[in-house]
Amino acid sequence: MPTQVARLSRYLLMLILIPLATAGLTPLAQADGPATPSGIPVSQLEQHVDEFAQGVIGRDTAGAAIIVVNNGQIILNKAYGDAVLGQTPATTDDVWEWGSVSKLLVWTSAYQLVEQGKLDLNADIRQYLPTGFLKKLRYDKPITFLNLMHHNAGWEDVGQGPGFTDDPALVPDLEQALSDIEPNQIWEPGTIQAYSNYGAALAGFIVQRISGEPYYDYARHHIFTPLGMTQTTVHPTQADNPAVAARRDQIVGYKVDDNGELVPAPYQRIYMSIYPAGSATGTIGDLGKFMMALMDPAAPLFAKPATQAAMESTSYWIGSADSLRVPALAHGFFDTQHAVRTIGHGGNLPGFSANLTFAPATGFGVVVLTNQEVEGRFTGDLVTSLFGPYKPPTYHGALPDAHEVEGKYASARMPFTDFIPQDYLVTITAKDENTITISAGNFSVDYVQIAPYVFALPLGNGDFNPGVLYFDIIDGTVMALRIASEDQLLAPGPALTQLTVTWSETFSTVSCLLDKTNPTEDQWSAATPMKSGEPVYVTTGDHDVACRATTADGTITPFSWKIKAGGTDIALSLDASTNPPEPVKPPAGPKPVNTSTAHADTGGLAEPDSAVLLLLGLLLLSSGAGTLALTARKASRQVPVQ
Secondary structure, eight states, X not given: OOHHHHHHHHHHHHHHOGGGGTTTSOOOOOOSSSBOTTSOBGGGHHHHHHHHHXXXXXXXXXXXXXXXXXXXXXXXXXXXXXXXXXXXXXXXXXXXEOGGGGHHHHHHHHHHHHHTTSOOTTSBGGGGSXXXXXXXXXXXXXXXXXXXXXXXXXXXXXXXXXXXXXXXXXXXXXXXXXXXTOOOBOSOTTTOOBOOHHHHHHHHHHHHHHHTSOHHHHHXXXXXXXXXXXXXXXXXXXXXXXXXXXXXXXXXOEEEOTTSOEEXXXXXXXXXXXXGGTOOXXXXXXXXXXXXXXXXXXXXXXXXXXXXHHHTSOOEEESOTTSOOEEEEETTEEEEESSSEEEEEEEEETTEEEEEEEETTTTEEEEEEESBTTOOIIIIIIHHHHHOOBOOOOOOSOOOOGGGGOEEEEESSSOTTSOEEGGGEEEEEEEETTEXXXXXXXXXXXXXXXXXXXXXXXXXXXXXXXXXXXXXXXXXXXXXXXXXXXXXXXXXXXXXXXXXXXXXXXXXXXXXXXXXSSOOHHHHHTSEEOOTTOOEEXXXXXXXXXXXXXXXXXXXXEEEEEEEEBSBOEEEETTTOSSOOOOBOOOSSSXXXXXXXXXXXXXXXXXXXXXXXXXXXXXHHHHTSOOOXXXXXXXXXXXXXX
């Protein structure tokens, strides 16, 4: 088994076996007094968390800090494990990286401006940006701030390298960073969801433009200072809070290696130029203060409590009125269903994971920070054990045959200015009329239909993992598999067209580029290696395809086509091409990429087991445990981020 698959299998199993959250714990008596939404008496909460930690710390998790709040009071504030394995125990005073939990600062800042009448969530965002700032828009339909909150502005993913560096001196200002890495708009706004760090960072820039102060200053002046969050900064290099920067250097971030061992993450310090999307760094106590403010009926961050209530109300659903309508997003907050409605956000960066989740109606909330990337036990299993599993309403009507949704699916969160190969797809098959199996590589998980085209991960006894999948079907065709913030697209289907390139044994290798004008040798060295007759996928629309075919002696023959994707499969044959250019000897520089090797570094996606990562990301998103970028590779001075 490839080592990448072996490593991911541990994460995958950890996430899908949600009942392990409470396995091996001493049964706790139910009481009539205060209790968690899952029914654990508050008086026994610390025992529950202690026993959970004993089973995972040092084995599945390096270190963690947790705060639990009930009705405005902190009822647990404790750290477990090590800040530096075998050397320094973790404490509640440690500084951790919050990852995408940082986005909640953006959405809260934006709603403060909404309250002041300075920001209209339904207006074209271009009115808040410099003239001509967005240069890659494809559609006339405007992008609204709500589109940014809902991750459906239509952008492709910018990859894992752009926007991140391991040298603080190389961090540009926010405006320049956003201009440098602007992604292509692939989808019409409001139609396809694709979780977007760029969109969240652009929202922070809009806050900056409206307020007239750098976003990190706005957050400090209007959130951190009013709440007494003195041990936190969102500055990309922590330059505005040297004490936090120094304490951040005292904690080590970890990952699980190919042998199942906890080892230091390869990047101990990264800096985000698009920093509003994920660079908050601070203590568990400060993050707890922020959550408590969001739970406080007095709404200390707003002039009127009604503003906070509006921000925390559901703004985006999945499902349909004819089936089951499930809350998915609350103005940027993930809207998840446990035993009670919960909202919040997860986060992942190299070496760190986080989760902030609270139930607005009950006053119960949990914050978890860990110094381990893609950590799922504290940030996922423990949180679920405290809030309780999802119990969907009973559907009494007839259910459609699950075979209708079978097929291969690709995540909408990809760089679509490249071909999508087969190994980036997950496969969905019907196990029976009401059960589907989602598989990638050697791993699979079953989902049960709970309403027409709505599926959930069963835990048994009528309980389900928080988060659902909804197949959006129009005229018998799956338009998309929708989850909280990242659609999965049928391949081939309405959004993706199948493309094959075939050739005879004349050529030993063939590499192709999509929509590259006057490609450079660096781009050719990173071109997609093709296999004769093996499908790849492109988005619907007009495209330019360029290929280089290489013979055994190194002679290169170029080919090019203009194609119109949509509706039917496209087949290109190098042997049938008319009037091909004269063959040329290979130029100086990198040799053509062999079809048996992975891509070179481009800052995009290139792991051979990407479908496993897609399935892992799907589970993370559907469970509300956080968000996960798909694959990362190191480019010069750039750092991959999950």
